[in-house]
Amino acid sequence: MDLFLQFLGNTGFGLADYRNLIMIVVGIFFVFLAISKNYEPLLLLPIGFGVILGNIPFFKGFGIGIYEANSVLHYLYFGVTSGLYPSIVFLGLGAMTDFSFLLANPKLMLLGAAAQMGIFFTYLCALALGFSPQEASSIGIIGGADGPTSIFLTAKLAPHLIGPVAIAAYSYMALIPIIQPPIMKLLTSKKERLIRMPDLRQVSRKELIIFPVVGLILCTFLAPASIPLLGPFFFGNLMKESGVVDRLANTARNAIIDTATIFLGLTVGASTQGDVFLNPKSVGIFLLGAVAFSIATASGLLFAKFMNLFLKEKINPLLGAAGVSAVPGSAREVHLMGQKADPTNFLLMHAMACNASGVIGSAICAGILWSFLMG
Amino acid sequence: MIGFEAIAHHNGWAAAATGACIVFAGLATLSLIISQLHKFIALLDRPPKSKVEVMADDKPQAPPQPQCPLNLDLTVSRFEPLIDELDPEFDLADLYVLAKKYHLPHPHLSIRCLLDSGALQPLGDGIFRFAKPEADQQ
Numbered sequence: 001m002d003l004f005l006q007f008l009g010n011t012g013f014g015l016a017d018y019r020n021l022i023m024i025v026v027g028i029f030f031v032f033l034a035i036s037k038n039y040e041p042l043l044l045l046p047i048g049f050g051v052i053l054g055n056i057p058f059f060k061g062f063g064i065g066i067y068e069a070n071s072v073l074h075y076l077y078f079g080v081t082s083g084l085y086p087s088i089v090f091l092g093l094g095a096m097t098d099f100s101f102l103l104a105n106p107k108l109m110l111l112g113a114a115a116q117m118g119i120f121f122t123y124l125c126a127l128a129l130g131f132s133p134q135e136a137s138s139i140g141i142i143g144g145a146d147g148p149t150s151i152f153l154t155a156k157l158a159p160h161l162i163g164p165v166a167i168a169a170y171s172y173m174a175l176i177p178i179i180q181p182p183i184m185k186l187l188t189s190k191k192e193r194l195i196r197m198p199d200l201r202q203v204s205r206k207e208l209i210i211f212p213v214v215g216l217i218l219c220t221f222l223a224p225a226s227i228p229l230l231g232p233f234f235f236g237n238l239m240k241e242s243g244v245v246d247r248l249a250n251t252a253r254n255a256i257i258d259t260a261t262i263f264l265g266l267t268v269g270a271s272t273q274g275d276v277f278l279n280p281k282s283v284g285i286f287l288l289g290a291v292a293f294s295i296a297t298a299s300g301l302l303f304a305k306f307m308n309l310f311l312k313e314k315i316n317p318l319l320g321a322a323g324v325s326a327v328p329g330s331a332r333e334v335h336l337m338g339q340k341a342d343p344t345n346f347l348l349m350h351a352m353a354c355n356a357s358g359v360i361g362s363a364i365c366a367g368i369l370w371s372f373l374m375g
Numbered sequence: 376m377i378g379f380e381a382i383a384h385h386n387g388w389a390a391a392a393t394g395a396c397i398v399f400a401g402l403a404t405l406s407l408i409i410s411q412l413h414k415f416i417a418l419l420d421r422p423p424k425s426k427v428e429v430m431a432d433d434k435p436q437a438p439p440q441p442q443c444p445l446n447l448d449l450t451v452s453r454f455e456p457l458i459d460e461l462d463p464e465f466d467l468a469d470l471y472v473l474a475k476k477y478h479l480p481h482p483h484l485s486i487r488c489l490l491d492s493g494a495l496q497p498l499g500d501g502i503f504r505f506a507k508p509e510a511d512q513q
Contacts, residue, residue, distance in 0.1 A: 103412065103413075106406040106410040107406060109403075109406035109409075110403060110406060113398055113399045113401075114399075119394075120391040123387065123390070124382055124388070127385050128377060128378050128381055133390070201413075204413065206420075207409075207413055207416060211409060214408055214409070218404060218405050219401060222401040223397065223401070357402065360405075361402055
């Protein structure tokens, strides 16, 4: 009987903590959202399952948990803490991104820049709430709405916050259909939402090939710390546009990014062990993440309206909301909102241009914040 | 430490303002560059100006006259071996075929020249006879 009770005490049932159970419920909720509601399933499913996996109670010291040296999960987690997975994801992202819409209408790039103001606003808010500058930067970058960038910067500046920051970033990306539309409606009039964008010009292959080279040089000269993200990103794009290495580009945008996404999601989810994750800081990070996301959306919208004061050919201010780099979620929301006002108005391609700009902008922001605070 | 004091303590205002300016400046510059990119490429792609060939102001030259038919001796010397291959009275068409076979220049003109000079004498019904001229008739 003693042996049985001893065994029982070493099982998950005996070791279970209420915090583990809470997190398992959260994980199940993520899996539910991914499968039933189709909210960013590529991200929420591995993360949700990772949350469940990471919160299975176990006997510590056997090299099982993600924070225990020599455990398998710990090795997989190295890709997160070293910033490896985000770089690989960016490689695939570059091989997927079509910059032709941005090249056809370069002024939309400014909306991508404006949407990054949410990062710096939240950085200030986090500082004001007592977070250290490193932690504040990691929280602020959630406003970029770019999961890999958030994870990358957090791994470099505040590794102890990777779990909450990643969960917050991906949660808000998944909740774009809920967060962004009210802000869009609040900050734009019906007349503004009806604005039609001009037809895009044809972009030559040479432009598409030159852009990743020029973009890489300019952005990384400006913020060298963004090389780990923007280097693979523009390289992936060059592979795609050059047309001479289709096999490599295909692998980058399929097998490679999928592999990285699986391990990234799973290990980030598993890093949210209840005893480590559930604390007041995590709650603060979630709240500030919501602020970051909302401010980023609002600053993009408001800047588009500001640009319209000077432009002869007005731009639809809804596009500003796509300046956050949540590809393609925010672009889709902008398109749907535009179609609600006028079903014949197609904003998707223009919104994708803002999205692409947002990806570059948030990576530059991460590089800037890292270079401000490294060392 | 919290509030504005914390922001000021960590130099937050300057960091945020500088960061925002750098991002904006960077993307604005990139935007400016890519807005000019297609013009730059169009400039490079412009086909090279075709060189206008300046025509020489010389007087138009008359097309060179075929030398061979006008030089009766040369023509005769070239056609004599061919005629030797034929019967003494031959069909002009046969001479022409032979001239073509041996790649003699200007067979038409040369035969005409021989006819005009009397080196080929008509016997009627397309039959000719060779009579070697005695002197140059240029």
